Amino acid sequence: MHILRLAGRRLAASIPTLILILVGVFLLLQLAPGDTVDAMMAQMGGGDARTAEDLRRFYGLDLSVTAQLGNYLWRLIRFDLGFSAIYGKPVAQVIAERLPATILLMTASLSFAFFFGIVFGVIAARGVNRWPDTLISTLGLIFYATPSFWFGLMAIVVFSIYLQWLPAGGLSDITQVKEGIWLVLDTARHLVLPTLTLGLIFLAIYLRIMRASMLEVLTLDFVRTARAKGLDETRVVVRHVLRNALLPMVTLIGLQAGTMLGGSVVVESVFSLPGLGRLAYESVVQRDLNTLLGIIFVSALLVIAVNFVVDLVYARLDPRIKTEG
């Protein structure tokens, strides 16, 4: 109960943040040269000024900026994200079609980075300043410095073009229709390279933090107490160090959620995945501002949701949270 109340409060606190983002980005987009109607006219191959004026009136673009903002926020409350002139569909529908791929990619990358980050971080910390540590830390630095889109391209060259082990793009094989377990396996095969590509930099970050966190916790007094009790090193690490060392890792997931979503823009472009990131890129190129604003809204919601879960997990891990409230 206590945890739920805490989480509820955090959720309420993020509403002003959300409004700040929406108002800020909305006003920012007002500064953009050309509006949706210009983009539509361009797509139709031009048209006369009257049509443009009618369209503007139809979409409420002839109103003052404040009125437009008010309209937009009012529609948002009713979960109406507006209409995408480019896709000819409601924005909500466009986004809903693209959301699963991004969530799939993010979950896979996060799990990959988090799990191997912990494993490598622990191995490095246990052998600090010896060869496993040097090797892991060096690899971590190199992974961190690797631009993801380039890594993706090189992975395609090696694994798709030369070895032909894995598909070069897309979310599933469009030449065959698959069902059930085969569809899952096929999707998984398509996701291997994108997951590695997006997860690599986060793996580097997580392993570095885990290593530092382990080393830090190992110097704390209660670890000495555990040793004085007669525990062997494995039990000291598993029962006393690990959980304490995990706390900063959990916090990091929340802090990195936005960065990861941003990274998916590039990775989805490299692997032609039908996700939110690529949609964002397309709507920037096509000046589909309604869709862009919708994506920002949904991304912010996603980040807030991730942080909400992180808060719950953190409160489960650390009993000190509950009493401090």
Add this chain to the structure above:
Amino acid sequence: MAFVRAYFRSPPAVIGLFLLLCVIAMAVSAGWFFPRDPLALAGRPLVWPFANPRFPLGTDNSGRDIAAQIFYGARISLLIGGVATVIAVIIGIVIGAVSGYYGGWVDNVLMRITEAFQTLPNFLLLLVLVAVFGSNITTVIIAIGIVSWPAPARLTRAEFLSLRNREFVQAGRTLGLKDMKLIFGEILPNALPPVIVYASVVMAVSILLESALAFLGLSDPDIASWGKLISDGRKVLRTDWYVALLPGIMILVTVLSVSLLGQGINDTLNPRLARPAGADRNFAVRDLSLDLQRDEILCVVGESGSGKSVTASTILRLLPPQLTVTNGEILYDDRDLLKISAASMRAIRGARIAMIFQDPASALNPLQRIGAQIAETFRVHGVPSGTTPVARRVIDLLEQVQLPRPQEIAQAYPHELSGGQRQRAMIAMALAMEPDVLIADEPTTALDVTTQAQILSLIRDLQKRTRMAVMFITHDLGVVADIASRIVVMRHGSIVERGGPEILDRPQHPYTRNLVAAVPSMTPAAAPVPADAPVAVSIEGLSKTYRRRGRRTAALQDVSLSVRRGSTLGIVGESGSGKSTLARCLVRLLAPDSGAIRLGDLEILGLSRRHWRREVARIQMVFQDPFTSLNPRRRVGDLVTQGPILRGLSRAEADARARSLFDLVGLDPSAADRFPHEFSGGQRQRIALARALALEPEVLVADEPVSALDVSVQAQVLKLLADLKQRLGLTIVFITHDLRVAAQICDRVAIMQGGRLVEEGPTADVLFAPRQAYSKALLAAVPGRATGNSA
């Protein structure tokens, strides 16, 4: 210079610097090697590397020279990465500094904005900015700077939050420094190093962001950049992957070099292997022999750096890895503990020989229930099956250490207990397997006196009942007098004297004699000031309540006191008594909720900040911790002259005053050019005194000025204070938890508890005829009193 030498000692740091210099060299020499536009058509498209000597790295799909694009790309990466980093770090520092320094609603608003920026995926924001303002290079630089500032802002804010209440900042405030001077002169220089290290991360990310933008075709199309080259290479990936290969490696190398550089600077600024205190000798402990008998309490006494804790840890082989035993043996049960296998050692730890530590708050795992932590000892060493179940044993143990409601305590987490309760739980854990030996390393140092008295009597009782051997490490001779059956005195890693409790009364070795003589006596030393002396400071009905997360703590409740000119008032209390809050209210570091404070006739609480800065010299403060109360980045001469110069003295006059003050507090005036870390704790406290006295105050507020010092140094500083008071006719308000110290220096004593004044009177009256129950309890708890030790 020392910094440069330390930096070059780390190979990765040198490699990073070398790589970065290479990239810079490429950027600088691009125009010289490739005078033509790198994006101009140069030859046939898709010439592979090494195939044509004109294009050593080949050409891309439009027939442009790849080598030229690589060289010019270095320019763009460094330019965009560098300038965007400067933008982000400057915005971050300003916002973080303002937010962390002022706190309150300013902090709230700024952090909301920061949070909004962090909630919005940074790359999406970058896309929006580029979409709105176009893809030219200036926009890209500014946009990357704008999306990158939140992280440095948070870091700066965190540094400011931790620094702004550091004692040296408060000291600056009591000197009358204005906010801007505090922010930029005192806090920022100390907050900057981690932010500068972090700038390398910002730069690495900026370079990656720029290349990603260029890869997507959203950066400036008229400029050769690595990201753009990769994007071109992507179109011919199946056949001519070499186009994309090299620019990617360049990005990797550049980002790697920046990361290594940042890591190198970080390692140089914070050396990982800091030498432990007192490590200036080769041997922490040398040629030490002692024996510990069943059924006795052996006290190992010594000041800091004497090697007493190292001795204790060695017995259980719990030394930090940088310390090793070179020779000797530790015999237990006819076995040499230094030679037995790790497994046999573990079987002894916690079962046959148990240990408790100084700080019970950090010695317990914060994430595990007390009961589980005690039960773990049984799980490790095993209990015979068929006997009492573990859960029952845990409760029995908690009862043995006299914890109330043992069932609840077993279910509690460490943070839910008080300090005394935690130490009792630690003792319960140590007693679990009924050990032969208990090693107690300063087990009561972190506790209040009344709690200390209870824990001492608990250890004494348990020892009598179980007849175990106790090795009790302490620096406090009073505690020794209360508990020891045998005593060993250590200094510089060797034993200087050993014997029964009588050695406290008849010490033989000169060091022990000095040590015993340094313990302040309970006999009041100062004569009371005549009652007709004018009042220097008076406090009337002072109240202060802290509100934190909805909980209210009354730190001061209706406290009234007055101090006559030339007198020293001791304010004595345990933690949470409100004594420090009172001290901070006196110098206006804290604003009380109600009440009045008068300096002579001047009511100070109602003064404007500007007016107060003019009066600030009249009342000055000395802080508790001499290691945090001096700004580590200022020379000590500067620290002392800062106040006088602020009040209009010329530099020469201020220097002269500083020299005479150094002389007065017993420091060599030539010390003025050195930095605080070059001085010992006692010397630093003398510097802090000189700083306070430089403003020629009427009243000196001293907040626990000797509690962080070893007893022999403490005696010297107390003597100096008494001396200064005589010579300068000072009025002193002396905050302390130690009744012995109060007896030595104060002519009047006020005892506080839970924010209330319990009683106040001439020192002799309060110490020998306390009227209130709490004062009596406090006096009874003073260690070394029960045995009548007059030390």
